[in-house]
Amino acid sequence: MFSRRFDMGVKVGGAIIGAVAAVVFLIVFFGFRNDVADVGYRPEQPVPFSHKLHAGEMQIHCQYCHAGAEVSAHSPVPTSQTCMNCHMAVTPKDEVQEAKIKVLKDAYEANRPIEWVRIHKVPDYAHFNHSRHIRAQIDCQSCHGPIEQMGVVSQYKPLTMGWCLDCHRSPEKFIVGARPISGVFTGKLHDMKNLYDSAYIFTPIPAQVGESLPITEPQFGSYETAIPPVTVAGIPHPKKAGIGPENCSACHY
Amino acid sequence: MNARNIILILIGLAAAGFVALVLSGKIMWFSTEPPVEINPNMDLQFKAIPQSGNTFFSDRKSLREPVEGTVPRGAEPYTLGVGDIDIAETANVDPNLPDTEFVLARGQNRFNTFCSPCHYYDGNSEKSQMTKRRWENIPSLMADQAKGYSNARIFHIISAGQGLMPSYADKMNATDRWAVVRYLRHMQGVTGTASAAPTTQAQ
Numbered sequence: 001m002f003s004r005r006f007d008m009g010v011k012v013g014g015a016i017i018g019a020v021a022a023v024v025f026l027i028v029f030f031g032f033r034n035d036v037a038d039v040g041y042r043p044e045q046p047v048p049f050s051h052k053l054h055a056g057e058m059q060i061h062c063q064y065c066h067a068g069a070e071v072s073a074h075s076p077v078p079t080s081q082t083c084m085n086c087h088m089a090v091t092p093k094d095e096v097q098e099a100k101i102k103v104l105k106d107a108y109e110a111n112r113p114i115e116w117v118r119i120h121k122v123p124d125y126a127h128f129n130h131s132r133h134i135r136a137q138i139d140c141q142s143c144h145g146p147i148e149q150m151g152v153v154s155q156y157k158p159l160t161m162g163w164c165l166d167c168h169r170s171p172e173k174f175i176v177g178a179r180p181i182s183g184v185f186t187g188k189l190h191d192m193k194n195l196y197d198s199a200y201i202f203t204p205i206p207a208q209v210g211e212s213l214p215i216t217e218p219q220f221g222s223y224e225t226a227i228p229p230v231t232v233a234g235i236p237h238p239k240k241a242g243i244g245p246e247n248c249s250a251c252h253y
Numbered sequence: 254m255n256a257r258n259i260i261l262i263l264i265g266l267a268a269a270g271f272v273a274l275v276l277s278g279k280i281m282w283f284s285t286e287p288p289v290e291i292n293p294n295m296d297l298q299f300k301a302i303p304q305s306g307n308t309f310f311s312d313r314k315s316l317r318e319p320v321e322g323t324v325p326r327g328a329e330p331y332t333l334g335v336g337d338i339d340i341a342e343t344a345n346v347d348p349n350l351p352d353t354e355f356v357l358a359r360g361q362n363r364f365n366t367f368c369s370p371c372h373y374y375d376g377n378s379e380k381s382q383m384t385k386r387r388w389e390n391i392p393s394l395m396a397d398q399a400k401g402y403s404n405a406r407i408f409h410i411i412s413a414g415q416g417l418m419p420s421y422a423d424k425m426n427a428t429d430r431w432a433v434v435r436y437l438r439h440m441q442g443v444t445g446t447a448s449a450a451p452t453t454q455a456q
Contacts, residue, residue, distance in 0.1 A: 026272065042283045058382040061366040067424040074303040085419040086370070089388050113314075118305070123296035154283055183366035189358040195365055195374045 042154035043117040047103045055148040055181065059198065062140050062147070063183035069140075070185065073129040077116050080108040119155050120144070126161070126251050137186055137203045139176040142167075148181060148198060164251065177203035331412040331422040341409035347447040348431055360436025363429050367421055376440055400441050403449040407434050 054060050062069075065082055069075035083104055092098040107114045122128050133143075140147065145156025157163060167174040178184035181198035194200045290296065301307055301315040310317075319325050333341050350356045365374055373381040376394035384391055392399065399407075411430050414420035421430070438445045 038288045040283045041288055043285050043287070058370065058386070060370045060382075063366045064370065064424075067366075076304055081419075086383065086388075088419075089417045090383065091387055093387065115306075123294065124298040124300065124302070125295045180365065183362065185359065185362045187355060187358055189354050189361055192374060195369075 038155050039158055040154055041119055042152050043119065045116055045152070046114055048100050050151050051147050051153060052149055052151045056198075059181060059196065061181055061183035069130040070134045071131050073127070073131065075130045080104060080114055084108050119153055120159060122159055127253060128164075128251070134184055137178045137184055139179050139184055139201075140182045141179065142174055142176040161251075177201040329427050331420070331427075333409065333413055335413050335415060337413070338406065338409060341413075342403060342405050342448045345405040345408045345412075345448070347404045347408075347434075348428070349447075350428075350431055350435055352435075356432050357436050357439055359429065360432035360434070360439070363425055363433050364436050367424060368433070371418070376437065394437060395441060400443050400445075403446045404434050404438070405448040407437065407445075 054065075055062060065078040066075045067078075087101060087104065092101055104114065143157055143159075147153060147156075178186050179198055179201055180190075180195050184202075186202045188202070190202060194202075299309075301309075303316060305315050307315040324330060333344060368376075369381070371381050371383045371388070371391050372378045372394050376399075378384055378391040378393045381391065402410075408430055410418065411425075411433060412420060412422040412427075425433070
């Protein structure tokens with residue numbers, strides 16, 4: 001009916017439109033999903049601070065700098081005072097290193113905070129609480145990946161709602177037990193010889209899941225931002241904290 | 254089936270495999286640019302978030318300082334200065350935490366976190382990472398000098414610092430610091446006096 005050339009044109013045109021639509025769909029559907037887009041975000045920081053050096057090689061525990069993760073919702077990025085605890089006395093080994101630390105020293109002397117670029121962030125309508133998870137003896141690695149091997153921190157896990165719920169439903173698949181390097185408190189006195197090993201796991205996963213089992217029995221409305229201080233001998237005890245439901249209002253309130 | 258179809262099928266399979274790998278997190282690429290949000294929903298609300306800038310206040314800090322002359326609720330500031338050792342001996346009353354595994358474990362956990370970079374896990378500072386990295390003369394906590402200190406004095410050193418050693422009162426609450434003292438005594442293998450002040454010695 002139509003000319004051969006027209007037929008051909010329709011076919012080629014259709015193919016091109018189809019291909020473009022497919023590519024656009026792929027980009028929009030996958031490229032902008034949080035689990036794909038956020039993972040691997042690795043901004044440049046004002047000071048070339050390296051976790052690989054400080055946490056990996058020097059074995060400074062995470063909580064030395066991120067102290068407060070255990071008792072508050074927010075895990076703070078350290079103040080320059082914390083850095084100066086050591087850098088006041090540690091002399092740089094050469095000019096290159098001196099230049100790297102200069103920004104830090106200048107900021108400290110001018111009493112002005114270093115503006116670290118934030119990487120991990122859940123949307124403001126969802127509430128995440130570090131202390132709740134640290135006290136359940138969940139290692140930082142479960143959610144942040146092997147930070148102690150990263151020269152520059154990047155986001156390692158998607159932090160989407162599906163990801164949170166996956167772990168809440170079957171923690172045994174996702175939890176990494178407390179390791180010495182994270183400074184996560186386990187309530188037990190540990191053997192000296194394991195303390196140097198950042199791959200060593202204090203809390204075996206089955207025991208841990210047994211302890212945080214109530215997570216599968218949602219308790220509605222039991223959640224408060226401040227963890228009720230359940231203490232043993234005057235010190236907060238992690239295992240006795242409350243229960244974590246899959247209840248919407250646990251995270252959206 | 255001709256060669257062209259086979260190539261097309263292969264390309265299709267490769268594309269599908271790629272998408273599957275990206276989705277399952279096996280392929281990850283790094284970006285220094287913040288992720289694009291087509292629809293920001295209510296992701297960024299106008300509220301004070303810890304450690305973030307805030308345009309509402311003139312100093313741009315979300316974290317507000319307490320009003321001058323006040324103390325935040327629940328805060329237990331350590332008021333003595335580095336030099337107040339004499340006062341510290343009487344002011345720091347050892348709460349005598351029970352000698353349980355839990356207390357020692359807590360002390361061990363905090364000691365390893367906050368003290369081990371400089372004093373090493375066993376208190377023998379020569380082996381520590383800081384000593385290895387050009388910070389000499391960090392005293393050993395296993396030496397007689399440290400063994401001879403009273404509990405109150407060690408608590409004071411942790412809380413207020415001493416010389417180049419910084420204060421840890423802002424990172425650990427008082428109970429935790431006493432637990433550290435307990436654990437240190439346990440490692441040193443000495444009981445230690447509660448305080449060197451004459452009044453308590455007379456009792």
